[in-house]
Every structure is written in structure tokens, then in C-alpha cells.
Amino acid sequence: MTHSETNPTMKPYLTILLVALLGITTIPTHAYLKVETIPLPEGTPPEIGGLTFDPDGKLYVATRRNDIFVATPNADPNAFEWNLFASGFHNGLGIEAPAPGHIVVSQMAELTEAIDTDGDGSADTYNNLNNEIGLSGNYHETNGLCSDGDGGYYIAAGTASHNGPTFWKTHGKYSKIGRRGRNYSAVQWKGWVMHFKDGKLTPFASGFRMHNGILRDSKGRLWCGDNQGDFRATSPLYLVEKGNFYGHPSSLVWDKNSPKGKDPLHTPQKKLDQMRTHATVLMPYAEMNRSCAEPAEIPAAFGVFPGQLIIADNNDTRITRIMLDEVGGKLQGSCTHFINGSGLRTGNNRLEWSPDGKQLYVGQTVRGWGKPSEGIQRLSFGGKTPFDVDKLKLTKTGFELTTTLPVANLDKAEISINSFHYQDSHRYGGGQLDKKNIPVTKTTNSGAKTFTIDLESLQAGKVYHIAIKNLKAKDGSKLHNENFYYTANRLH
Amino acid sequence: MKPIHIIITILILCPLSQAQQKDPAKGGIATSSTPTVSYDVKPRGTVEKPLILRTYCPDPGVEDAVLGNHGKAAPTPKYSPRSGKDSKGIVQPINGIPAAIAVNHADELSYIWDTTECRLLYAWKDGFLDMSPYWGSNQGGRKGSRKGFGYTPKLDGILTYMTKGYHPIHINGKPVGIPSYLGHNRKNNLPTFRWSANKAVISTAITPISESDGGSLRVEYRAEGDASISYHGSNDHGIEQKAPNHLIVTITPDPAVAKFSKKKEKEFKGVTLARGEHLFTTYSCATCHSIDGGKNHGPTIKDLFGSKRMFGDQEITADDSYLYESIANPNAKIAPGYQPNFMPKFPMSADEINSLILYIKTFSKIHD
Secondary structure, three states: OHHHHOOHHHHHHHHHHHHHHHOOOOOOHHHHEEEEEEOOOOOOOOOEEEEEEOOOOOEEEEEOOOEEEEEOOOOOOOOOOOEEEEEOOOOOOEEEEEEOOEEEEEOOOOEEEEEOOOOOOOOOEEEEEEOOOOEOOOOOOOEEEEEOOOOOEEEEEOOEEOOOOOEOEEEOOEOOOOOOOOEEOOEOOOOEEEEEEOOEEEEEEEOOOOOOOEEEOOOOOEEEEOOOEEOEOOEEEEEEOOOOEOOOHHHHHHOOOOOOOOOHHHOOHHHHHHHOOOOOEEEOOOOOOOOEEEEEEOOHHHOOOOOOEEEEEOOOOEEEEEEEEEEOOEEEEEEEEEEEOOOOOOOEEEEEEOOOOOEEEEEEOOOOOOOOOOEEEEEEEOOOOOOOEEEEEEOOOEEEEEEOOOEOOOOHHHEEEEEEEOOOOOOEOOOOEEEEEOOEEEEEEEEOOEEEEEEOOOOOOEEEEEEEOOOEEOOOOEOOOOEEEEEEOOOO | OOHHHHHHHHHHHOOHHHHHOOOHHHOOOOOOOOOOOOOOOOOOOOOOOOEEEEOOEOOOOOOHHHHOOOEEOOOEEEEEOOOOEEEEEEEOOEOOEOOEEEEEEOOOEEEEEEOOOOEEEEEEEOOOEEOHHHHOOOOOOOOOOOOOOOOOOEEOOEEEEEOOOOOOEEEOOEEOOOOEEEEEEEEOOEEEEEEEEOOEEEEEEEEEOOOOOOOOEEEEEEEOOOOOEEEOOOOOEEEEEEEOOEEEEEEOOOHHHHHHOOOOOOOOOOOOHHHHHHHHHHOOHHHOOOOOOOOOOOOOOOOOOOOEEEEOOEEEEOOHHHHHHHHHOOOOOOOOOOOOOOOOOOOOOHHHHHHHHHHHHOOOOOOO
């Protein structure tokens, strides 16, 4: 967290110096990822709620306090000419731009469309697209947004926090039952993903806690993370599918199929475990992702890890990379760091690719928690592919790993595997339970860039921590990430 | 304070937004610039170009009849995330308007227009909103620490008008019932709100009356098409029916309302348990510290007093002086397992900190 005010342009020199001094051959992250900081207009608190590009390539930035700025991206991070495009947004935490001069913003009280109809560069017509998602007055009830690819939108409506009250008068109907609990759903659709299309809002999936950010990927799949807390032992990544329930009970008060008048908090944990859809990938809290924010998909044009998902950590200087795997027709997979430090600030909240797919814009905000860490940073590929694990797949007997560069020295003794599992409960977060070392029986080079790890045993429902030490590529580079966490919901 | 110090202080405190908002009347350049918000927790618009701010809004006591389309919250039992059950105590809802739009025309006029009720709720002058409880304080440097754990902004200024009763507009002779907010248009950043009820579309535009001492306003209603509208407000003045679908209401400050806004906050003196409890709530310490042993962003205060913790190889007992230092200077010692810079430094007097310590002690079996 103390990195937040570091000038990132200072970092490469420091890294080069360290490399020179210690003779380390790991590629410094700047050769892999370049991090630039883009200032907003002087005097504007850069608390970034959302970022988006319109079809003309203009970048719109929603600040959490009220204003939406627009600029044409510039190669020089300090040369963005910002103009106020629209104002009057309460925690606008989702933004899309379906057309030039036309934005759609999910703010606390409504889904709002703001249009510049006279072409003077600022919005003059503000339409309430929908305000059927209630608002209790609780500070935590923020809404994430993504396009459905067909003129509609998905909205991720976060629950309220028991650390804050509701107002006496709420927007939308109030549920006394829904108000109970740690993270609660006192008004409609908190803890849901909703679909808005053709003027109509329909429930899509339930059981979320704080799914801060939502993505529709290039295959049309819907993804969101969630935050560790009650009914979330650690940070999950979910594949969001219609009608599914994702484990946090409070949202169920608004489910028309739930028994009326029954408090969903009284559902036994065993029952919840049966009802819920598992996380596709579980990200260990301290090691990988403390506070999941928006997911994104790496475009082919970026230069490395095409098609993989990444997900921002709002509470550390890192972004998590996801490697999906398909087992028994279902997706599961593993995670490691996409970037960890290297000039990236903490507060990572929103991820948006430039239209050419070459740059990742990161919107940051931390306010009230710790030291403010905020603003816009831009990541681009530095040109040097790191020696890293590119694919991680479960086999019948262990794992198969594909690296980005040919491997020089595979050594069984340098690979250690632990398994553990998580148990969600009403308590806040949860530990890594039943942690066990699983002996590696064999490692095999099955191709220049592929090797397999065979284990003494495999068990469904476990997270496997794969730690690899001293692995080198043929060109001498050290492995960029040495820790991987595979969520084995199913076995082959 | 010596005069020179006062000048420096004023320079430092001079809110950025005002320096930026080149007021055309004062010979600034950008007459077209729309007000923006800055680090200043008291954002402002200009008379000509109001600031339109969407935020949770204070509720200075708007009567129930006005808020009939809102949901009605109720006190709820305190919940212990640790046990997963209700615990002792009740959480009361607080006053606030969730989905309104706050508009400020500098000192001339501020008002709240509500998107749930589709009507003007109240108006005030000589200030706007103090956002510090909600946005976090701007203390600790120009950009501010932005720590603050309130839930609504504070009303800053003198209340001049509070609406009463059911929606004042009748459409084709019928009361409004359940209105829907459609949106608003802006010209020169002046909003015209659009809403519908009884199958008619109505627009409402609110403007300050500048010839007045401040606080007077004009509310102009128009109905689209051949709908007719009439006005039935109970405490308003100057109703002009221009046409069946067009009317203008003029509102002048109501002194009875102004008195209401000056209600003083309760004041505490010395070191008392009540003061500690009050501060614990005011600064929302519970946002990070549970009182029941539950896990949170900070350590629980249950059995905190008298407990032991390790700093390096030194064992320290959480006694009075440890607690004092933890609150007065949170980064002096970081409780093991927690992150630095998380616990805010609150601007508090010694009496206030000692009152908090008294309160914290009530959660331990050991008291001295």
C-alpha cells in the first residue's frame, strides 16, 4: 500500500540497478509490462469508478464523486486533454459508451444514459433507463455494468454492509428479513446480476456479495469476481449463468421461488453448499487477490497471454491472471499474478482495453480505507515475453503445464504441491483448511515448452498450490511467477 | 494569530473549486465552464450555472406524507457475523434521502429534487452540502486524507422551504399517485426534470429568483400534449396558471423552516462513557472494529483492553497508554496481522480519546 505515491517512472532504473548488482536474470517487469500514470485535470479527485471507450476511440472516465471526463487518448500519458462530458453521477461504478457522445452509467440510484444531442461536447439529455434496483441509503450498494452485446446491459448489484445503516425511507420496497445479516439485501436486487434489455429489467443470477465489476468476454460468457467476506472464504471468480445461485443467501429474499417470509440466512450451510454454483477459480486472499474488482480478457493484439482473463485487486498493487481449463465439460482453472508491484498502484478497480487492444487502462480508487490510492494507469506490453506458465491443465494424474519459452531444467525436487480447501460460512472470510503436502511422483518433459507433474493423489473440491523453484528457460531467464493455485472442482 | 498568518491560512484554505470556477461575474475567462467537483468538501455551482450533484442527501425532517413512494425501513436487530445470529441491541435507520438530485446556485439557492417522488423536497440558501462525512475529510493536505465514516453529507446553510403533504400537482384533475422519473435535460447546466404520472409527461424547471435576498425560487411545470395540470400545494405562494398545461409557482423563504435548521448538535464535556459511545458511533469505529470478537479490517475491541500482543520480541499489554497511542497515532504500532495506514487518524482531543478508552473498556472483563 505504501507504493501508492511512488513515481513509477523511477522504478525501471531501480530494477536495472538491482539486476546489475545481483546478477539476476529474471526479466524486470518493465521489459514485460510498461506502467504509465495518466493524470486527470488538476484539482479533480481521480477516484475512478469506471472507464470506457466510445466507437470513435474516445476515453470516458467516471469519477466516483460526480463527474465524467472525456479525452482522446494520447501516446504521451501527460498530454491527455480532458473535458467535462457529463456530471451528476453518484458513485458511477459502471460505464459503457454505445455511440460517440452517448454513455450509459450505472450509478447508485439508477441506470442513466447521458447524450450529447447538440454535438457541443457535453451531455445535455439525461435519461433514466431504469431505477427498479432499490437503494436503501447504505454506502455499499454499488452497481457494476457491462454490455450484453445486443443493445442491453448486465448490472451487478452489490449488497449493503452491516457496517452502515439504511435510511428510514428507501428507494424501492424494503424487506425487514432482507435487512438482517452482515452483508444484506434490504431493498430489491442487491446481491443479484440483473439483465436490462428493451426497457425491461429481469433477474439473471443471485447469491452475490460484492461483485464489483462484470465482464462479457469475446465468447459471450459473463464473468464477475466477488469479495472475501461472509459466505466467501476467499476471493472467487464466477462464470455467471442464468438462473444460478452463487452462495450468498441474502439476495434470495427477492427470489420469487424462495419460500415467502422465510429468512434465507437460516438456510443451513450444507444446503447452501448444495444449491450454489462453485467458483470457477478461487483466488487465495493474501497470496493472490484481496479484493476482486473488474475482470477483463487479454486481447490477441496485446502481445502475451491472448484470451486469458485477468482480474483487478482493489486492495493491493496487483492484477491476477486466470488460466482456464475444461474438465468434464465445465470450466475451472488456476490463477497467478499478471502483474505484482512494478509501479502499479493499489486501488485497482476497473480494467479497460484500448480499442486497438494494445493498452490496458486501469482505473483506481481507494477512499476512506487507508491512504487514498487512485487515478489512471496504463499498462502496455514491453516487448519481452516473460518466462511464465501460459497454460495449466489438470490431467488424470496431476497437471500439465505449458510455458511461454522452452524449459531448460525440469527438476522434480524443486516442485512442491499443497492441497487445501475453503469452507464458506456466515463468518467473514475463511482459512486454507486441511492443508497437506501432496508428494510429486514424477515430472516429465512432454515437449519443449510442456511438462507434466504426476501426484500421489488428486481429490475433487481442493485447491492445489503448485510452487516451482529455480526453473529456468533455455535462454536463461528465471520463471516469472513461481506460485499457481488450481481450483479442482472436478477431476477427469 | 498574527495577520500574516491569517492571510496564509486563508490562502491555504481557499477551496480549489472556487479558484477554478472562473465566475464570469468576476471577470473570469471560461464563461461556459460547467461547475465540477474538486477536493473541496463544500462543492459549489454558480448562480448562472448550477452544480448538479447526485449523492445521498440529508433529510432535515421531510414529513412522511411527502415520501409516500419510498420504502419504509425499520429498526433491525444487531447481527453478529461471528455467531451468525442476532446479538443484543438494535440498529436504527438514519435520516437521509437516497435517490435525490442536489442542485446549487452558489449562495442564492440550493434545492433537492427527488427522483422517487418526482418533486422538490426542500430548498436552502447561503451554502450547499458539507460532503465531508460522506466523501471523507479534506484534512491532511490539499487533497485530504478523505477519511470519514458518516453516511450522508451535512446541510450547510439556512433552510428556506420544506414541501408538505401529497404531490402538489394534479393531472387532468387527479392526484399524481406513483410518478416515474424519466430524466432531465440541461441547458446552460440548468436542469429541467421530466417525469410521468397518470399517462402524462410533466416537466419541472426550478430557478432562483435573483432579485430576492436569496432563497426565493420559481418552479415551472409544463405538461406535454393536452394534459391539464393544476396546483394543490399547501404551503406555497404565488401560483400562476399560464395555460391548462403550464403553471408557475413562486416560493419565498419561510422563517419557520429556517429556525428548524439551526438545531444544535448535542455537546459533551469532559471524559465520560456516554461521550465515548457517541464518538464510537460518530466516527464509525465499528466499520473496522467489531465489538463481538468478529473478524474485520481492524482487531476486535472485545477483550482488547488488558490483552497482550507481540511487537517484535517485546510483549505489550493493551493498557490505557497503549490504547491512547493506538487512537492518537494509529501507525505508531501496527497490531500484528494488520496493515498500516488503514486506521485513520481522527482529529480528537485528549478528553475525546479518553472517553473512547472508557467505552472500549466496557468490552473487557478486566477494567483497570
